[in-house]
Amino acid sequence: MSSKRTWFSSRSLLYVVALLIALYILVPIYLITISAFSPRNAVFDYPKPFFPKAFSVETLSFFLNSFGVLESVQMSIIVAILTLVLSLLIGAPAGYTLARYVFVGKDSYRLAILSTRAFPIVILAIPLAVTFIRWDLDDTAIGVALLHTAMALPTTILVTSSVFVSVSKELEEAAMVLGCSRFGAFRRVALPLALPGLAASAIFTFVLSWNEVFAAAILTLQNPTLPARLVVQLNQSPLPFKFAGGFFILVPAIVFMLFVRRYLFTLWGVKLK
């Protein structure tokens, strides 16, 4: 009975706390959105309106038409697609293996993959930049994508592994008994069933690459990705450029969350076991 009276169990207080935290998260997103959709001159207004007075895409189009921005958007998309293709091509077979096979060294491999999380991967950009200059990969999309793949790969492996674990092994065995080869059973049964999970993993990788700033800024010079361009130019940029840019890199993140809602805990809830 006494537990009913503790401060936290009181329902209404719980709602208030829940709401306050939600506001803390949502209000800044709302503010950057109305800033980005204000006319360009209104961005400098002070005091700032908390409700938009006029809706305009002027600020956003100013941003997109600024020197090099479209090229950087294109670069970001290319890097992100390369990264997701590389991660899936290299990571999914490993994830499948962890999910399906019993073999000597499995635990060590798994532990090695898990322990990569204890390393600051982004700073690898510095030694890699030195190497990439030698390999002629500096300032290229593939160079950035290689590093982003190194960042994404451990997660891809663990996530695809749990996706394949959720597709029962007996389904593939049934297909084999009914006339499929090993690969045929994978293609006809495991792959279609794993597809939504693999897509979630791919979207995750895309956003990871789209968001990454430090390594992209180190590895590129003339062809920066969008975040790399922003972080370098931010100091010298007017407010409309900043706000529109911030909003622009924010949008894919929010769309992404809509897509992977169901896989939230598969993607980030992986336990160190």
Added chain:
Amino acid sequence: MIAKLRAQNLEPYLLLLPSTIFLLLFFAWPMFRALSLAILNDEGQFTLAHIQRMTSDVAFWDAIRNTFILLITIIPLQFILALIMALIVTSGLRGSGLLIYFYALPIAISDLAAGIVWFAVFTERGYLNTLLTNLGILDKPFIFLNIQTSWPLIAVIIAEVWRATSIVFVILVAGLQGIPKEYNEAAEIFGANWYTRLWRVTLPMLRPSIQVALILRTILAFQVFAVVVALTGGNLRVLALEAFRWYGDFRNANVAAAYAALILIFSMIVSVVYLRTLRSPETELTG
């Protein structure tokens, strides 16, 4: 026939080969290169010159101090907030599905975007000054991001807590969902109140999740970069920013690598400390 048997046994290794090669090439090797760039001169001989150059720079100790201040303020705040959020959404509140979505939203937001979002709040002609003026607390805008004050540090803390609490939240919720309800129910039957159940049942069983979240968050905190650039224009020194400047502005890969190596070593020490101090009997049993 024997060849066929062998081929089948080799299958897992063949499938793991690409990822292993890739991680050796683009993970293990650069890790090693970061260390060697930091301690070798151009002729490949051992030297402390780069490290001395790093430590003798005025920004170095500032960067260390600021990075650690951020670390020890942000991480506890994040864990308390994330735990409250996780307990809220698992308490069976109506609309908790939507709450989970909102609370997890920042997980996909980049540190740069977060920095810009909060810049809009803290900048001189920003929303915070507007609000405080409207409320009559201020009569003219206050320059929050003035590097002479502690406000830039506070702004970074608020932005980082805003952005990166959700990852801790998701890990904790996943952990909470993995705890069978029966344990809490049993504790309640035997007379434990809400607070006791939290401390004696829930939190101990969450230990593996907390460990993972702590490691992840601390490693990321050592790399804090874009939020600082966006909010302070790079006037607040932190380790990753210094590495970036030595590479990008001063074109000195060796000192930049020394910073990278330093972040690497800090990260590894912290991971080992967490794994040792938070080791739970269950994880020991399951290896």
Added chain:
Amino acid sequence: MAEIRLENVRKEFGEVVAVKDISLTIHDREFMVLLGPSGCGKSTLLRCIAGLEQVNNGRILIDGEDVTQLPPRKRGISMVFQSYAVFPHMTVFENIAFGLRMQKKPDAEIRQRVQSSAELLHIEELLDRYPAQLSGGQRQRVAVARAIAVQAKVLLMDEPLSNLDALLRLEMRAELKRLLDELQATVIYVTHDQVEALSMGDRIAVMRNGEILQCDSPIAVYNNPAAHFIGSFIGNPPMNFLTARVLDGKTAVSVHETTIPLPPSIASQLKANTELWLGIRAENIEALSQTAPDTIPAKVLVVEPLGSHNLLTVQVGNELLKVNTHADAKFSPGQAIWLRFAADKIRWLDKLTGQSLI
């Protein structure tokens, strides 16, 4: 013709030997049940026959052809899985048609054979549904329909009924038995449920620790268990075992001070004072409320009325026995009673090895 011959089949998982050099011949069109507790290797043996596990040693022949190295699809088999393994992304129709499509049968034939398999299992109205829309029992039927649609010579079933609830299991058991009789395929059926084994099999191979302890008709396995383990595993209640000591004359044994004659064929194998197991089933013991010649005194501990009969738990010396009595027999806990064993139903086993003596 589909005779399956196993020759010294051995399967190891690391240190664990799951199947220990098993040799067994399953005749054409026979219904063979592999029965045993979990972990006895019965499922592994079935998966070896299916080709889902590679054997470490030995040969598997189907129809005289050595299939040991062949992948599952080239063995001419079909299988029903414990979890049913019904493909969730295909309709019931496509599930049943799957094996036929793999054989590249013409569409008309596929449609006709799917239809007839579905009819056999009374699921013809479910053909357009997806597995998620089906109950467990319906999914089970789809799995069986899919397995029989390919008309394989050999049908393997891995605990197909174990995920059904008790009532449905009873119903499906009878239906499967009828269906499989009609099919005339060679069936290997794995189960841990001894009732299922007794009711369905032509022969039962009882397994433990990767070995076959006895392979015989259900009635033989029930009446003449080859080992103590089999008697205590099969039958409800399991066979009773009492300690008996061979008397000096070797013509009788003493069971808790009572003398019971020993058949001469068995007596000749034994030495005086050897200890034996006396095995007797609950239904072969008569419980008397008064003493009579050749009876063993006992005490009633528990009386369980089961409707058709009462089950008594009685104590003889320091050993416990299960005894069936008439439903209207009046016994109460604590009462002294006398037991008479049906002489021709007594089985004798070596107490050290647990092996049956004949």
